[in-house]
Amino acid sequence: MAGTDPESLRAAISTAEALTAVGPEILEEARKQLRIMQVKCTGGHQLVRKLEAADGLVCQGCYAQSSHKALGWYICEPCKFDLCHHCIAWRARQHQSDTCGETTEMNCAAEGVKLADAEGPAHRTDEIALSETASPFAADEDGQRAWFDGWASKFALKSCQWELFRGGKWELFGTGLSGLLSKGFKDGHSQISYTAKNKVDHIFDLVAMQEINVDTRKSRPMRQMVWEVELDIGWVLAEEDLSFHLYQHELRGAESFEYSAREMNYIINIKEAEQINVELGTSRKLRKIGLAEATRKMDRQQLRMAFEDDFPDSAVPIRQWVTWRWPWQQLGDCSIDADQFVSTGLAGEIASSLRALQQGADKPCLGDLMENIVWFDHYGNNCDEALTTGQVVSALLKDARWRWGRAGAEDALRALQTELGFSDRVCKREFLVVG
Numbered sequence: 001m002a003g004t005d006p007e008s009l010r011a012a013i014s015t016a017e018a019l020t021a022v023g024p025e026i027l028e029e030a031r032k033q034l035r036i037m038q039v040k041c042t043g044g045h046q047l048v049r050k051l052e053a054a055d056g057l058v059c060q061g062c063y064a065q066s067s068h069k070a071l072g073w074y075i076c077e078p079c080k081f082d083l084c085h086h087c088i089a090w091r092a093r094q095h096q097s098d099t100c101g102e103t104t105e106m107n108c109a110a111e112g113v114k115l116a117d118a119e120g121p122a123h124r125t126d127e128i129a130l131s132e133t134a135s136p137f138a139a140d141e142d143g144q145r146a147w148f149d150g151w152a153s154k155f156a157l158k159s160c161q162w163e164l165f166r167g168g169k170w171e172l173f174g175t176g177l178s179g180l181l182s183k184g185f186k187d188g189h190s191q192i193s194y195t196a197k198n199k200v201d202h203i204f205d206l207v208a209m210q211e212i213n214v215d216t217r218k219s220r221p222m223r224q225m226v227w228e229v230e231l232d233i234g235w236v237l238a239e240e241d242l243s244f245h246l247y248q249h250e251l252r253g254a255e256s257f258e259y260s261a262r263e264m265n266y267i268i269n270i271k272e273a274e275q276i277n278v279e280l281g282t283s284r285k286l287r288k289i290g291l292a293e294a295t296r297k298m299d300r301q302q303l304r305m306a307f308e309d310d311f312p313d314s315a316v317p318i319r320q321w322v323t324w325r326w327p328w329q330q331l332g333d334c335s336i337d338a339d340q341f342v343s344t345g346l347a348g349e350i351a352s353s354l355r356a357l358q359q360g361a362d363k364p365c366l367g368d369l370m371e372n373i374v375w376f377d378h379y380g381n382n383c384d385e386a387l388t389t390g391q392v393v394s395a396l397l398k399d400a401r402w403r404w405g406r407a408g409a410e411d412a413l414r415a416l417q418t419e420l421g422f423s424d425r426v427c428k429r430e431f432l433v434v435g
Contacts, residue, residue, distance in 0.1 A: 032092070035092035036074070036088055036089070036092045038092070039074070039083070039088050039091045039092055041076035041079045041081035042079060042081060042308070042312055042315040043076065043078065043079040043081070045076045045078065045079060045081075046076075047074035047075060047076055047081070047083060047088065048074065048075055048076070048077075049072070049073070049074050050072075050073040050074070050075050057073055057075065057082040058082060059071075059082055059083055059084040059087055060081055060082060060083060060087075060319060071084040071085055071086070072084065072085030073085070074088045090240075090241065090301075091305075136310075137307075137310060137311075137351065137354075138351070139351050139355070141342050141347065141348075144338075144341065144342055144347040144348075144351065145338040145339070145341070145342060148296075148298070148337075148338040148341045148347070149296045149338050151298060151302070151303075151306040152296035152297055152298050152302075152337075152338070153296055154186075155237075155240070155298060155302050156226055156237060156291060156294055156296065157182060157185065157186060157224075157291070158182075158240060159226050159227070159237060159238065159240050159243035159244075160182065160224045160225060160226050160291050161173075161178065161224070161225045161226070161227075161243075161247050161250075161288075162177070162178045162181050162182070162222060162223075162224060162225075163222060163223050163224075163225055164211055164220055164221075164222045165220055165221045165222070165223075166220060170223070172247070172250055172251055173222075174251070175251070177194070180192065180194075181204060181206070184204075184206060185206050185224075189206060190205070190206055190207050191203055191204065191205055191206065191207075192204040192206065200213065200214075200215065201213075201214035201215065202214060204222070205219075209221060209222050209223060209224075210222065223290060224290065224291035224292075225288050225289065225290060225291065226238070226243065226288070226289065226290075226291050226294050227242070227243050227246050227286060227287070227288050228286070228287050228288075228289060228294065229242075229275060229284055229285070229286055230284055230285040230286075230287070231284065231334060233334055235287070235295070236295070236297055236334065236335045237294060237295075237297055237335065238286070239261065239299075241261065242259065242261070242268070245257065245259055245268070246268065246270065246286075249268075249270060250270060254270065255269070255270055255271040256268060256269045256270060256271065257270075264277060264278075264279060264280075265277075265278040265279060266278060268286075273285060273286040273287055273288075274286060295337055296337060296338065297335035297336060297337050298335060298336065298341075299334070299335045299336075300322060300323070300326055302335075303322060303336075303341075303346075304318060304319055304322040304323075307322070307350070311354060314354065318350075321350065321353070325346065325349065325350075326346075327344045327346070389413050392409075392413060393406060393409040393410055393413060396409040396412075397409060
């Protein structure tokens with residue numbers, strides 16, 4: 001339907017949407033491919049789908065290896081950046097709201113859709129402040145909490161559903177208009193003017209949360225809602241993928257649907273607000289609450305993406321640091337809030353680590369976990385998961401703080417070989433986590 005560049009595909013989608021002969025399944029597949037094209041490597045390059053059998057690839061999202069799993073792959077060879085088909089689909093959905101908003105604005109431009117600000121400052125009734133510039137990550141705990149809450153709110157907004165009270169009940173907005181409202185809300189607009197297909201003009205007031213008919217001045221309330229799932233640790237925001245499927249199936253009027261995640265199969269009962277694990281027979285409750293009522297939390301993957309976005313030059317070590325430093329014994333693989341982010345030491349440690357990286361960017365030194373990751377990758381040229389003992393000795397001798405010469409470095413390595421049981425190659429995980 002289109003060429004391989006995003007702009008050509010976007011133009012083709014715009015043309016196809018005006019043609020009734022093009023089925024919705026084809027259009028949705030094209031939109032999905034457009035979102036995938038918008039996923040970039042850490043160097044800002046578009047990823048290329050690898051069609052032939054792949055070997056030696058490691059997913060930068062979930063660390064799956066091409067030699068161990070049969071996966072589809074998207075790669076950037078110059079940056080040695082790989083994503084499996086699961087992780088690129090997850091990241092592509094991060095563009096869902098923006099893509100919907102852009103498409104809706106483009107399609108409705110001729111019908112008079114425009115974004116407008118009301119006079120004076122806007123104060124949102126839900127007290128969630130969202131903007132393109134989140135609070136900067138700071139050294140003090142209050143600043144770290146503010147940074148965390150800002151990013152958690154952004155992720156929550158991506159999962160929210162817009163609803164309108166009409167005919168005595170709450171109804172979902174369609175995908176396109178919902179995307180336009182989310183984009184306007186995220187960008188800080190207080191009003192959105194909209195002309196419907198029946199030529200009726202409306203104003204969506206994002207401060208009072210009302211839809212206003214321009215001609216009659218009659219208004220109807222609207223709201224932002226998110227899905228949560230009840231875990232052993234309490235209610236947490238539903239995964240973005242699950243929220244997306246809940247929204248799509250609600251729009252179709254479905255009462256239940258099948259869903260797969262983490263190699264498990266589930267039945268999602270929308271009517272009974274329940275998630276049933278098919279293999280284990282266990283169930284968890286679901287609920288839909290207002291966006292302002294939801295606890296601002298992030299899971300491990302969202303936290304990593306937030307740091308990668310704010311510190312793109314340190315994306316590779318951050319990715320590994322979050323995985324290895326995550327407090328598995330305390331929290332498991334669950335979402336955390338700002339207080340847990342600080343109390344577990346994650347916030348303080350990464351603040352000092354990032355500071356150390358910025359100060360010693362030209363010459364990596366051994367230190368905390370993050371510095372050790374950078375040190376290992378620097379001397380391993382970012383491509384090997386192991387260094388020979390000779391390479392480790394040579395690297396130690398280049399560290400200005402090493403004062404014991406080659407003989408001391410070789411003795412230290414021999415002691416570690418005996419203690420850890422490795423041969424002539426040092427595994428990165430052993431080097432960083434164990435020894």
